[in-house]
Amino acid sequence: MTIVLTPYWHDGVQKLKMAAQPPAKLPHGLTPPALDDKIHAARCLAQFRSKTSGLEKYIFLSMLKHENEDMFYKLCLENMAEFTPIIYTPTVGEACQKWSQIYRRPEGMYISIKDKGKIKSILKSWPKLDDARISVVTDGSRILGLGDLGVNGMGISIGKLSLYIAGAGIRPSSTIPICLDLGTNTQKYLEDPLYLGARHSRVPEAAMTEFMDEFMDAMSAVYPKLLIQFEDFSTDNAFRYLERYRQKYPLFNDDIQGTGAVVLSGFLNAAKLSSAASGQPLTSHRILFFGAGSAGVGVAMQLMSFFTLQGLSEKEARERIWLVDSQGMVFDARGKMAEHKKYFSRKDYSGPPITDLLDIISYVKPTALMGLSTTANAFHSGVLQAMAALNPRPIIFPLSNPVHLSECSFADAVEHTNGTVLFASGSPFPEQRDPSSGRMLYPGQGNNMYIFPGLGLGAIIARATRVTDSMVEASSLGLADSLTADEKKADLLYPRIERIRDISAFIAKEVIRAAQKANVDRSTHLRTMSDSELIAFIKEKMWDPSF
Ligand SMILES: NC(=O)C1=CN([C@@H]2O[C@H](COP(=O)(O)OP(=O)(O)OC[C@H]3O[C@@H](n4cnc5c(N)ncnc54)[C@H](O)[C@@H]3O)[C@@H](O)[C@H]2O)C=CC1
Ligand SMILES: CC(=O)C(=O)O
Ligand SMILES: [Mg+2]
Numbered sequence: 001m002t003i004v005l006t007p008y009w010h011d012g013v014q015k016l017k018m019a020a021q022p023p024a025k026l027p028h029g030l031t032p033p034a035l036d037d038k039i040h041a042a043r044c045l046a047q048f049r050s051k052t053s054g055l056e057k058y059i060f061l062s063m064l065k066h067e068n069e070d071m072f073y074k075l076c077l078e079n080m081a082e083f084t085p086i087i088y089t090p091t092v093g094e095a096c097q098k099w100s101q102i103y104r105r106p107e108g109m110y111i112s113i114k115d116k117g118k119i120k121s122i123l124k125s126w127p128k129l130d131d132a133r134i135s136v137v138t139d140g141s142r143i144l145g146l147g148d149l150g151v152n153g154m155g156i157s158i159g160k161l162s163l164y165i166a167g168a169g170i171r172p173s174s175t176i177p178i179c180l181d182l183g184t185n186t187q188k189y190l191e192d193p194l195y196l197g198a199r200h201s202r203v204p205e206a207a208m209t210e211f212m213d214e215f216m217d218a219m220s221a222v223y224p225k226l227l228i229q230f231e232d233f234s235t236d237n238a239f240r241y242l243e244r245y246r247q248k249y250p251l252f253n254d255d256i257q258g259t260g261a262v263v264l265s266g267f268l269n270a271a272k273l274s275s276a277a278s279g280q281p282l283t284s285h286r287i288l289f290f291g292a293g294s295a296g297v298g299v300a301m302q303l304m305s306f307f308t309l310q311g312l313s314e315k316e317a318r319e320r321i322w323l324v325d326s327q328g329m330v331f332d333a334r335g336k337m338a339e340h341k342k343y344f345s346r347k348d349y350s351g352p353p354i355t356d357l358l359d360i361i362s363y364v365k366p367t368a369l370m371g372l373s374t375t376a377n378a379f380h381s382g383v384l385q386a387m388a389a390l391n392p393r394p395i396i397f398p399l400s401n402p403v404h405l406s407e408c409s410f411a412d413a414v415e416h417t418n419g420t421v422l423f424a425s426g427s428p429f430p431e432q433r434d435p436s437s438g439r440m441l442y443p444g445q446g447n448n449m450y451i452f453p454g455l456g457l458g459a460i461i462a463r464a465t466r467v468t469d470s471m472v473e474a475s476s477l478g479l480a481d482s483l484t485a486d487e488k489k490a491d492l493l494y495p496r497i498e499r500i501r502d503i504s505a506f507i508a509k510e511v512i513r514a515a516q517k518a519n520v521d522r523s524t525h526l527r528t529m530s531d532s533e534l535i536a537f538i539k540e541k542m543w544d545p546s547f
Contacts, residue, residue, distance in 0.1 A: 108177030150184025151197025169542025260302025291373030371407030458511025
């Protein structure tokens with residue numbers, strides 16, 4: 001019974017090896033006479049568009065990827081803005097929530113706590129051992145803002161790796177989606193007869209750490225060229241395992257470091273526009289974080305470098321940042337708090353707790369408001385109006401995913417700031433017309449999907465032994481620098497997603513240079529290349545769907 005219900009995929013290896021046979025490679029007679037790649041692409045796109053719900057589109061694309069990988073990625077690259085909301089946030093969130101209902105076939109590795117003691121041999125059953133370059137690993141404990149989804153979190157590892165392939169040209173056979181099954185604390189799944197994971201609550205911290213130590217050791221032994229991206233671990237574990245392994249293996253945590261980098265990049269561009277409107281120096285920005293989990297604190301840490309780059313000391317930079325959690329503004333005199341909040345906890349306030357966001361705004365007078373709280377509509381009309389009253393161009397980034405958990409919509413932000421808002425959100429929103437000027441306004445997507453493909457590609461090509469803070473910062477500054485004149489003219493905070501391959505190549509170049517400076521690169525022959533030679537080299541390495 002257990003074997004039938006769980007996706008541990010002994011007989012799936014053969015199917016994985018056989019995946020991706022484009023119709024043109026089949027023997028004559030097995031395809032219709034007039035089957036032509038170009039027309040078939042239009043046919044597949046029309047079939048995709050005929051699906052009426054996001055989830056149906058997701059399932060269609062997942063099947064297309066299985067049947068004809070080249071076609072899937074060709075269409076993905078040609079329709080990035082239309083496909084990313086399906087293969088990634090928001091629809092991937094729904095796909096994860098329903099993973100045990102929509103599951104069809106093996107696409108990655110599920111490593112369970114029961115596999116402890118034999119993880120190495122399990123990892124060896126992956127069909128393309130020598131090709132392995134990048135793995136996205138989740139334990140499913142905090143998928144987007146949707147909570148503990150257990151083994152259903154596999155969808156996020158698959159979705160992120162699809163973006164690595166489309167956005168950075170990583171070879172599909174070099175990617176390994178992994179979901180660790182350490183139980184789930186979500187009762188609904190434990191009671192669901194279709195649930196695909198182990199049917200027990202999450203194992204205690206000590207048992208998880210023993211398991212993680214064996215897992216990481218096995219990963220580096222079996223796949224010596226692998227970079228690991230930790231994804232959507234609950235906050236304590238996200239910080240714990242990043243710190244535990246980052247000096248030992250090439251790895252980064254996307255929610256802490258990738259998100260930090262993408263938001264720093266958008267903030268750099270927004271702050272210039274905001275300061276130009278207010279006449280205030282860049283050093284005078286005051287940033288309020290609504291949400292103090294792995295993403296909130298990760299972004300706050302990275303935004304420190306915004307201020308230190310302008311010449312402020314570390315102490316001065318830290319004082320430009322305020323955190324809010326579910327108990328209100330975070331300050332020392334409030335009492336006991338989680339370790340990761342202590343650094344930014346305010347030392348200069350000792351009054352009564354301030355819990356209402358409007359009161360906190362009136363006390364802090366922020367120029368920028370960041371939402372990483374998973375609290376839908378927390379930035380209500382009053383909050384947006386208060387930000388607009390304080391700033392000629394308020395910076396408002398509701399970054400929680402998926403869309404229905406966003407702290408506000410772009411339409412609301414535009415309406416309640418009278419079109420002055422500088423906006424970026426975690427999930428996509430439609431563009432809006434400025435009510436006063438009639439000009440079209442475009443929302444930025446402040447999502448780590450702009451960073452991890454280029455950061456990963458750079459680390460892989462450099463064969464970095466570690467992912468240093470300087471490499472993460474380089475990815476961020478590279479992204480901020482990649483806006484074209486046309487994108488700047490439209491006040492965009494991030495480049496258009498259609499240019500993702502160029503952006504990833506540019507970011508990868510910056511990451512490789514940072515790896516070289518930090519002496520963590522093993523591909524030392526790249527050191528002598530000029531920047532343009534290096535970019536050409538990176539582009540040459542990118543995988544393209546064959547058509
Ligand atoms: N845009 C992007 O690229 C990314 C967005 N995220 C999103 O950030 C969100 C948070 O992720 P984590 O930090 O890992 O989660 P988390 O659960 O660790 O943190 C949530 C934080 O929000 C606070 N919070 C919750 N309810 C609140 C309320 N009513 N008022 C004030 N604070 C409240 C909590 O106290 C906690 O500090 C998720 O929705 C996730 O999807 C995460 C990574 C990347
Ligand atoms: C985007 C992302 O990594 C998250 O919401 O967790
Ligand atoms: Mg994430």
